[in-house]
Every structure is written in structure tokens, then in C-alpha cells.
Amino acid sequence: MSKKMNNSSIVFILLSAVFFMMGCGGDYIPKPNGYIRFDLPEHEYKTLKDSCPYSFEIGTYSVIEQVNAQEPCWKNVFIKPTRGRIHLSYKAVNNNLKMLLEDAHSMVYGHTVKADAIEEQVFLKPGRRVYGVLYEIKGDAASNIQFVATDSVNHYLRGALYFRAAPNKDSLAPLVKFARKDIEHLIETLHWE
Known part of the structure; x- marks a missing residue:
């Protein structure tokens, strides 16, 4: 009797395995990678003015971080x-x-090692003596946006956008787009003191 049980158990297991292998038929369609959805706020701005020889507007959702005691006008804008x-x-x-x-x-x-392209946008605001260039670095670069602004005589301001994440142009795209609008606004509202 135990021989019959063993044989029927083996037959059952084999039939189950065949059934499961056959049941997985059909074409497999790979799914694209999904990315996190970001709910970003509307752009609203406030003026940053302190003892530094410049002022500009940043997002109301942003915070200024002091980064270097020897260089008090070196700051981070945390978005x-x-x-x-x-x-x-x-x-x-x-x-x-x-x-x-x-x-x-x-x-x-x-960044050209990782960049797919680098686009430049020139800013000329002669009434406020602001002349600058915004660089958008496309691809999986560490910094996707950088800029310089100057009055060409006394002042020079450089900015670079960084995320604490592995560079991935697809997943960071909505964040870069959001930050770019803030950076453009920063340059548009820049005043030298």
C-alpha cells in the first residue's frame, strides 16, 4: 500500500508540475520601470536679503543654509x-x-563624461547690471543645472544644483524641471548691493 501511495504521490507531483508549467503560457510583456510621483507645490517666492552684497527671490518652501564660516556669502538654497x-x-x-x-x-x-548635452541660456539684465549664463546638463550628470551671474565689475555669483541621489535623468526629471524654474527666477530677480 505504501508503494501505491508513493507512486500516486509522484504522479500527482509530476502532473502538478506539468500543469503549472503549461499554465504559464502566453506572451510575456515586460513592464517599464516605474518612478516615484512627486506632488510639488506651486511656485511662490520670498526675497532673500541679508548682509551679503546680493539679494534675490527664492521659493517660500526653500531654506537658506550657511555652509562656510570663512565665506559668509557662500550658501545653500535647500529646496x-x-x-x-x-x-x-x-x-x-x-x-x-x-x-x-x-x-x-x-x-x-x-560633466561631459556623463552628459548627453549641455544647453546654455543667456541672461542679460543691463538695468540691474546682471549678466549670466544658465547651463542645463542633460543626462546622468551629478549636477543638472549650473549658472554664473556677474555685473562684470564687482560681483560674481555661481550656483550648482545637486540632489542627494544617484544621477538618473528619468527619475530626477520632474525635480530638475521644478528647480530650474526656481533658479531662473533667482537670476531674474538678482540685485547687487
Whole structure:
């Protein structure tokens, strides 16, 4: 009797395995990778004005972080909804504008290893003496947006957007788009003191 049980158990197991293998027929369609959906707020702005020789507007959802005691006008703008930071570096121009601009250019184009493209947008605001370039670095670069602004005589401000995440152009795209609008607004509202 135990032989019969064993044989019927084996037959049952084999038939079950065949049934499950046959039941998985049909064409398999791979699903695309999904990305997190971000609920980002409307863009609203407030003026940042402190002891530094510049002022501009940042998002009401953003926070200013002091980063260097020796350089009090080097700041981070932490954009809370995106968890991204715009690293700002201010320098007084002292017959060194060409060098500062060349440094910024080399920092931007140092990303060409990972960049698919680098687009430049020029900002000219002669009434406020603001001249700048915004660089959008497309692809899986560490910094997707960088900019420089100057009055070409006394002031120089450089900014770079970073996220604390592995570079992935697809998943970061909505955050970069949101931050770009804030950065463009920052440049548009920049005033030298």
C-alpha cells in the first residue's frame, strides 16, 4: 500500500508540475520601470536679503543654509520639496573675472563624461547690471543645472544644483524641471548691493 501511495504521490507531483508549467503560457510583456510621483507645490517666492552684497527671490518652501564660516556669502538654497540644494558661491571681482568665468566653464564642461548635452541660456539684465549664463546638463550628470551671474565689475555669483541621489535623468526629471524654474527666477530677480 505504501508503494501505491508513493507512486500516486509522484504522479500527482509530476502532473502538478506539468500543469503549472503549461499554465504559464502566453506572451510575456515586460513592464517599464516605474518612478516615484512627486506632488510639488506651486511656485511662490520670498526675497532673500541679508548682509551679503546680493539679494534675490527664492521659493517660500526653500531654506537658506550657511555652509562656510570663512565665506559668509557662500550658501545653500535647500529646496525642501525636491530635497535638492543650490550651492551658491559668491566672490568679489578683483581683476579676476576672466579666471572666475573660465573656472565655472571648466566645472560645467567637466560633466561631459556623463552628459548627453549641455544647453546654455543667456541672461542679460543691463538695468540691474546682471549678466549670466544658465547651463542645463542633460543626462546622468551629478549636477543638472549650473549658472554664473556677474555685473562684470564687482560681483560674481555661481550656483550648482545637486540632489542627494544617484544621477538618473528619468527619475530626477520632474525635480530638475521644478528647480530650474526656481533658479531662473533667482537670476531674474538678482540685485547687487
